[in-house]
Amino acid sequence: MTTETIIEQEQAESVGAATDEQLIALLVDRARGEGLKLTGEGGLLQQLTKRVLESALEGEITDHVGYDKHDPAGKGTGNSRNGTRTKTVLTDVGPVEVRVPRDVAGTFEPRIVRKRQRRLSGVDELVLSLSARGLTHGEIAAHLAEVYGAEVSKQTISTITDKVIDGMTEWQNRPLDPVYPVVFVDAINVKIRDGKVANRPIYLAMAVTVDGHRDILGLWAGDGGEGAKHWLHVLTELKNRGVADVLMLVCDGLKGLPEAVEAVWPRTIVQTCVIHLLRNSFRYAARQDWEKIARALKPVYAAPTEEAATERFMEFAEAWGRKYPAIVKLWENAWAGSSGALPRRSPLRTGRASRPRIRLKQTQRCHGILRRGVVRVPCAARPCGHSGCARGVKRADRSVPRPAGRR
Numbered sequence: 001m002t003t004e005t006i007i008e009q010e011q012a013e014s015v016g017a018a019t020d021e022q023l024i025a026l027l028v029d030r031a032r033g034e035g036l037k038l039t040g041e042g043g044l045l046q047q048l049t050k051r052v053l054e055s056a057l058e059g060e061i062t063d064h065v066g067y068d069k070h071d072p073a074g075k076g077t078g079n080s081r082n083g084t085r086t087k088t089v090l091t092d093v094g095p096v097e098v099r100v101p102r103d104v105a106g107t108f109e110p111r112i113v114r115k116r117q118r119r120l121s122g123v124d125e126l127v128l129s130l131s132a133r134g135l136t137h138g139e140i141a142a143h144l145a146e147v148y149g150a151e152v153s154k155q156t157i158s159t160i161t162d163k164v165i166d167g168m169t170e171w172q173n174r175p176l177d178p179v180y181p182v183v184f185v186d187a188i189n190v191k192i193r194d195g196k197v198a199n200r201p202i203y204l205a206m207a208v209t210v211d212g213h214r215d216i217l218g219l220w221a222g223d224g225g226e227g228a229k230h231w232l233h234v235l236t237e238l239k240n241r242g243v244a245d246v247l248m249l250v251c252d253g254l255k256g257l258p259e260a261v262e263a264v265w266p267r268t269i270v271q272t273c274v275i276h277l278l279r280n281s282f283r284y285a286a287r288q289d290w291e292k293i294a295r296a297l298k299p300v301y302a303a304p305t306e307e308a309a310t311e312r313f314m315e316f317a318e319a320w321g322r323k324y325p326a327i328v329k330l331w332e333n334a335w336a337g338s339s340g341a342l343p344r345r346s347p348l349r350t351g352r353a354s355r356p357r358i359r360l361k362q363t364q365r366c367h368g369i370l371r372r373g374v375v376r377v378p379c380a381a382r383p384c385g386h387s388g389c390a391r392g393v394k395r396a397d398r399s400v401p402r403p404a405g406r407r
Contacts, residue, residue, distance in 0.1 A: 049091055053098045056112045061101040064108050079105045090119045090152065127157055172218055178244045180207040183217070185234075185251050187226040201226040203234050207246075217243075228256030235264040252276040253334055272334045274301045284326040293327070296320060300331070 058069070065080060067073045084099040100113060109115065130140045137154040144152050187201040203220040217238060222230045231254070246268045251257050253272040261270050278297065282290050296316050303309035313331065321328045 046091075046094055046096055050096050050098055053089075053096065053112060057098070057101055057110055060110050060112060061103065061108055065103055079103055079107070087113070087118075089113055089117065127152075173241070176217060176238065176242045177207075177209060177215075178242055179210060179247070180243060181210060181247045182208040183246045183249045185231065185249065185257075187222070189226075199225070201230075203230065205234065205238065226254060228254055228260045231257050232260040232263060235260060239264050253280070277301075277331065277334055280330060281327045284330070285324050289324075293320065293324075297331075 061081060062068055066077060069081065080103065082102040082104045084101050086097055086099055088095050088097045090096075098113060100110060102108060113120075127140055127144075130143060135143065137157045140157050141152050141154055184206045185204070187203045189199040190202050191197055192200045201222040201224075203222055203226075205217040207215050207217050209215055218234070220230075220234055220237075246261075246265050248269045248271055249261050249265075250271045250273055251261075253276055258270040261268050278294060281293060281297070285293055296319060299312040300309050300316060303312055313335075316331075317328045
């Protein structure tokens with residue numbers, strides 16, 4: 001491509017962009033002059049959407065029959081236009097009535113607005129987004145009626161949200177990376193009504209990839225309370241999906257979980273979440289001492305080396321061991337999970353010592369479940385949680401912060 005051709009192309013694009021801006025400004029000025037609304041029922045955007053859809057449908061019927069409208073060349077071809085039929089479709093700007101062309105042979109299958117289609121794809125995405133944010137079916141119907149002037153039944157909304165199950169199955173069974181440096185696992189209890197209301201755990205696993213991005217590995221609904229036996233099933237499933245090794249797994253110190261991890265990945269380091277250790281420590285201390293204990297323990301898990309962490313822990317045991325021996329015993333038992341084995345200012349240390357990232361993700365992903373309070377059937381919690389996961393994948397896929405010296 002020559003320089004002159006490039007210049008001509010850039011000039012054409014510039015003229016086209018300027019023409020588009022002038023057309024938009026002209027339409028807006030005309031709408032204001034005639035007192036038309038830009039959005040809402042009967043607004044300018046609805047009229048433009050109607051024109052665009054009908055123009056696209058007209059182009060489709062022209063391609064199908066092989067000649068333009070009113071063109072004599074189409075006479076005797078065996079198929080021709082056969083008028084139009086009107087139908088109302090729900091779009092992002094509200095309900096729009098469009099005229100769909102027909103052909104004599106009845107073989108025309110429009111792709112822009114398919115047969116029996118009453119909603120464009122953007123509406124389904126809107127409903128799923130509102131559902132993931134915790135709105136009930138009744139609230140979604142009321143929102144669509146208030147904002148878009150569209151009457152959508154609860155059954156229709158239920159049909160749309162049920163579509164997420166297909167995507168959930170594909171997402172839940174997708175292949176995973178062979179190695180993850182860090183995997184966070186935790187569970188959140190959800191109230192589920194199945195004859196009677198009972199707490200059921202929702203298991204969640206999130207990982208940091210070798211490229212430094214976060215990835216949600218899966219979501220599982222359990223029976224009864226959180227248990228190491230079910231975690232063994234979850235970890236085995238992750239291995240079957242391609243995870244050959246995990247360098248470090250961060251958990252809440254559930255009894256039997258380290259053994260389950262060792263059975264699946266024998267060389268994986270199991271780290272106990274520092275926040276869970278602190279919370280468990282507070283159970284054995286008077287409330288007025290919580291802040292002092294937290295300050296005394298911080299040098300232990302923030303130490304740059306294991307030797308330094310051992311020295312800080314001995315100082316803590318000497319200061320608080322006589323008053324709270326159970327806390328000292330707790331940290332001795334979980335020493336492998338609270339040792340200062342990570343380099344100073346490591347981003348993994350920051351993630352391990354600050355609020356657990358997996359708990360934060362649970363709050364974001366399962367907000368829809370928590371807002372509903374009670375899920376009616378056990379299997380309904382997974383699609384709701386998956387909708388939240390789908391909504392937050394982009395937020396989850398961020399690089400782990402690097403130390404200042406490595407940026």
